[in-house]
Amino acid sequence: MNFDRELDARGLNCPLPILRAKKALGEMQSGQTLRILATDPGSVKDFAAFAKQTGNELLSSAENNKEFEFYIKRK
Amino acid sequence: MSTTPDIEALISQKLDELLPRKLGALLQEREEAKTPSMAIIATKGTLDWAYPPFILASTAAALGWDVTVFFTFYGLQLVKKDVSDLKVSPLGNPGMPMKMPFGPDWFKSINWNIPNIVQAGIPGFESVATSLMQQTIKNNGVAGIAELRELSQEAGVKFVVCQMTVELFGFSHDDFVEGMDYVGAASFLPVAQKADVTLFI
Numbered sequence: 001m002n003f004d005r006e007l008d009a010r011g012l013n014c015p016l017p018i019l020r021a022k023k024a025l026g027e028m029q030s031g032q033t034l035r036i037l038a039t040d041p042g043s044v045k046d047f048a049a050f051a052k053q054t055g056n057e058l059l060s061s062a063e064n065n066k067e068f069e070f071y072i073k074r075k
Numbered sequence: 076m077s078t079t080p081d082i083e084a085l086i087s088q089k090l091d092e093l094l095p096r097k098l099g100a101l102l103q104e105r106e107e108a109k110t111p112s113m114a115i116i117a118t119k120g121t122l123d124w125a126y127p128p129f130i131l132a133s134t135a136a137a138l139g140w141d142v143t144v145f146f147t148f149y150g151l152q153l154v155k156k157d158v159s160d161l162k163v164s165p166l167g168n169p170g171m172p173m174k175m176p177f178g179p180d181w182f183k184s185i186n187w188n189i190p191n192i193v194q195a196g197i198p199g200f201e202s203v204a205t206s207l208m209q210q211t212i213k214n215n216g217v218a219g220i221a222e223l224r225e226l227s228q229e230a231g232v233k234f235v236v237c238q239m240t241v242e243l244f245g246f247s248h249d250d251f252v253e254g255m256d257y258v259g260a261a262s263f264l265p266v267a268q269k270a271d272v273t274l275f276i
Binding site: 014039 | 138139215216217218226
């Protein structure tokens with residue numbers, strides 16, 4: 001999947017991945033996509049809730065080998 | 076005039092049908108347009124209890140909420156310029172696991188059950204426990220308090236401080252970070268009244 005910016009939140013714990021993602025999205029243009037890498041197992045539910053609440057679209061959420069990958073489109 | 080009761084009954088029946096639907100839609104519209112808000116009272120001044128207010132405040136701000144944190148009593152420790160000296164005490168805290176943040180896994184999994192009387196008797200026990208906790212925090216990729224606090228302020232979380240306790244404990248405004256209002260209970264309560272979430276921590 002194409003993306004405009006990447007955030008490496010691996011090794012960070014709650015709530016840092018969300019806070020960093022919010023900051024990154026704030027610096028992006030509407031319609032652009034942010035790719036996030038994380039290792040916090042709580043981030044799966046957290047990014048879903050974050051997207052729902054903020055109106056930014058969670059395009060995909062995937063896990064491979066204990067790493068999580070999210071694509072969020074800025075609203 | 077036998078038609079009047081019929082009409083009234085009809086109107087009443089129609090209203091019963093329509094009102095819940097209309098009201099439901101209106102309420103939902105209002106709910107969606109509203110910015111959620113949270114008001115927190117932070118009253119604890121130890122390293123462990125510093126986390127909940129800042130984690131919740133910064134996360135709520137990231138979700139787009141309006142957030143106000145009222146610091147009072149020992150919570151004043153959390154807004155001092157330097158928070159690197161916040162301590163945690165396992166003494167009299169049976170809920171706190173005491174595990175070592177280093178060494179092989181079998182060693183790290185041991186819970187050191189040290190009796191209160193021993194903890195109380197060893198000078199510097201609290202400082203050792205604090206540095207062990209700080210190491211554990213680092214090992215787990217958990218943010219430091221100063222960082223969470225900065226992120227909160229950057230994200231627009233409003234910090235308000237209880238002026239009465241500032242004086243009670245002999246602090247001056249110079250001891251604290253910038254960008255805060257010094258207020259009393261009468262200023263905080265109307266904020267809490269309007270908030271969707273209010274927490275006493």
